[in-house]
Amino acid sequence: MKFKLRFLFIALFICTISIAQNKGTISGVLTDKEMNNDPLPFANVLVKGTNISVNTDVDGKYSLSVNPGNYTLIFSFLGYESKEAPVTVKANETVVVNQGLSSGSFTLKDVVVKSSAVNKQKESALLLEQKNAVDIKQSIGAQELSRKGVGDVAAAVAKTSGVSKQEGSNNVFVRGLGDRYNSTSMNGLPVPSNDPQKKNIALDLFSTDIVEYISIDKSYSSKMYGDFAGGNVDIVSKDYRGNGMFEISLGSKVNTNAVQNAGNFILQQGPNKTGFVSYGVPNNPLTGYNFENSLNPKKEAPFGGNFNLKAGKTFNIGEEGKLSLFATAGFGNGYEFREGLTRSVNAQDASLKSFQQEKFTYNTNTTGMFNANYRLNKNHKIGYNFLFVNSSEQTMDTYYGSDRDFDNADGNLYIQRGTFMQNTVYINQLLGNDKLTDKIDLDWGLSYNTVKGNMPDRIQNKMFHDPTTNIYTIAQRTATDNQRYFQDLTENETAANLAFSYKLGDKESGESKGKITAGYNGRFKKREFEAIQFNFSVSQTGQNTSVDPNNLDAFFNQTNYSNGLFTISAFAGMTPQTYEGEQNIHAGFGNIEYKFSDKLSSVLGVRYERISQTVNWRTQFDAEGGTNTFERNEFLPSIILKYALNEKQNLRFAGSKTYTLPQFKERALFIYEDVMESVIGNPSLYPSQNYNVDLKWEMFPKSDELFSVTAFGKYILDPINQIIVASATNDISFVNIGDTGYAYGVELEARKNIFEIEGEYTNKLSFGFNASLMKTHQDLDRDKVSTETKGQLAINTTDTSSGFTGASDLILNTDLSYTKNFRNDSGIMATLAYNHYSDKLYAIGNEGKGNLVDKAMGSLDLIFKTKLNKNFGIDFGARNLLNPEFKRVQENAGGDVLVFNYKKGMTFGLGMNYQF
Known part of the structure; x- marks a missing residue:
């Protein structure tokens, strides 16, 4: 046997x-x-x-x-x-x-998303992630950015529903809520601001070359910092996949307004074309005329361009290890010109200041990024990201008109103001993901960021002009009329994320029912700011001396200083005005993501934050110096529910409590002076409290198609606003304007293929549309402001209520795209994109004046991209084709009064790229 x-x-x-x-x-x-x-x-x-x-x-x-x-x-x-x-x-x-x-005509099905399996540059993959995620979010990936010809992150987020970009600035508004209500992060870690006037870093600093995708969270979850009401923009940097690549691209662009003024395009002397400067406050500026830069404007040829290099490579290390490297470096510049009316009027429509303004602008953006991602094995991954951004803006502004402080000018006051601003950002991030067991994961991250903002040698000179003789003389009513100003800011920030997650399994089926996540966030930042202004007091003899606006060096020089034609002074001698800010946030959070059934999922979260903010200052308003500190304990619950109506449709609900912090510069007793307005801080400012709710229906007919409707509401206690205060100079300040405010509205979004010819090669015409309809309201309470500021700020608002500043009742974006691929990896892609916003409130009226309102405006862009073969491509872009007129009016009792207008001109760009 x-x-x-x-x-x-x-x-x-x-x-x-x-x-x-x-x-x-x-x-x-x-x-x-x-x-x-x-x-x-x-x-x-x-x-x-x-x-x-x-x-x-x-x-x-x-x-x-x-x-x-x-x-x-x-x-x-x-x-x-x-x-x-x-x-x-x-x-x-x-x-x-x-x-x-390829995505082709693939139809979405009920599948499980694995984060490692999603190429998040693709529109279809991002839509699929959006469909399966419990959180309410929107994302825009590298593929969509390329299709729409988007060059920076600010323009990218403005292509999503409910988001608009303020004309003439880098401000982004989410659901009508501006800079103070939003937040910015990169790879989930916070990013500091590059501008002392702003809470968020300017999103147009980030070239889309560094972007894998951009996520916009409009509903709050406990993993995010609680300083949130509008939205959080998370920039996810590229994670290179592939054997190796090297790409070079270059291009040129022109602005029609700038080209039309090619023979007379002027800029301030001193800054060079690269956007980097090394000069600052001169030695002994109070004992002699020792300033380095000329006051004489210089002429430029206004033709811009860009140059960019990208490279990536992966290496296998051992049996399971893989190292991915990606780097990009680029430089771009551009010229712009605009002209128009700028004025301020009283409640009776009489002009206080009225000028015809010409603004010449030259800007640069230098970007360098390097990231390394090392996958030790399937359970452990670590990555390092470094980003360097240097941006600069150089402007020469000329104003010709009248100012009530110069009553003898007879409309012939001439002002020159040259400004150069250099902002440099260094971002260092170390990120890791570790699978400790089959059920326990650890995600962690550390960042150290530095921001430097430098405004060296801003110049301003005022002159009287006699049109009959064409003679200019120096104008002087106050010591600050003719000045040179130096400003420097440094901010360092450290942040840490730590999160453990535990998978909840079903014992019978073995499938995951959700997970429990708990963790810690810390954010610690310090800001040091100093500014010094040198005022030139011109003697009576000097004021009677004829000058040439294009050769002011002939008057402001060492010889005339020695002869007593002018003197130089500064506040407190050579001691600069300063303020320092320190903010520390410690946070613990936890949430439970649980799948009750195949249709119903939820995320329940809670977050506790300990916040401390201190501001110290020594300025011309408080020569002895002052300090102000507040500390807060915030308890922030949140809930998100998702119900799958069927395999293609979801119904979602989100509710949360958050807060809004005032910023350092809003609480420092320091004044920022411009030609038309001045802004002063309010040390009595304190945080707002926000209550948020969202209800969303969405349908995904195909992998690249979407229909959605979202209703949202926000209730805000003690909202913070910018307003003109009652003062001799009509300064602008920041106050908790009233007890309550609210915003509610609805968002619509659609992405649809008009036709798609199936086959081996893409041949598709697609349409995209999103719109946001909203209503905002807030109470205005002057007695509240007077009491809380101990009478130091007095306001007398024209109305008892208003909408939110920066909010539009209607925002819409739409685009039409055609894509055709041929053999040999060639193809074309054309996109026509239109953006529109309705009237929006710029500033709240005061002392009988009406509100300042930016009138409705739309813009139209055309982007055409070709790929001639696998390696070589040519791109063409035409932006602002309609060239609409930007208008700001003051809504006085007698009707709208135009106070600001200009046209930006059209911009045309041509570029080429070659990939080795």
């Missing part, structure tokens, strides 16, 4: 070996046809009609063994169109089957 069993076992073993030796192998590489044929990791390869399947590795490679015969392979990947390929397998042979996948 034992012999028979032994014989049977040997026979089966030999048979098994024989069968194994007769098997064949199928192998190959899957690539992404829409992303330069980069490898497609974690895709699925299935032998049709069997249970034999395998996932591609991080290089897109796969291999499987089957018995000899004829088979059909099914290639699939999340958000992509599945492909089938017939294959014949022979014994002991290897058949190579390579396949490229």
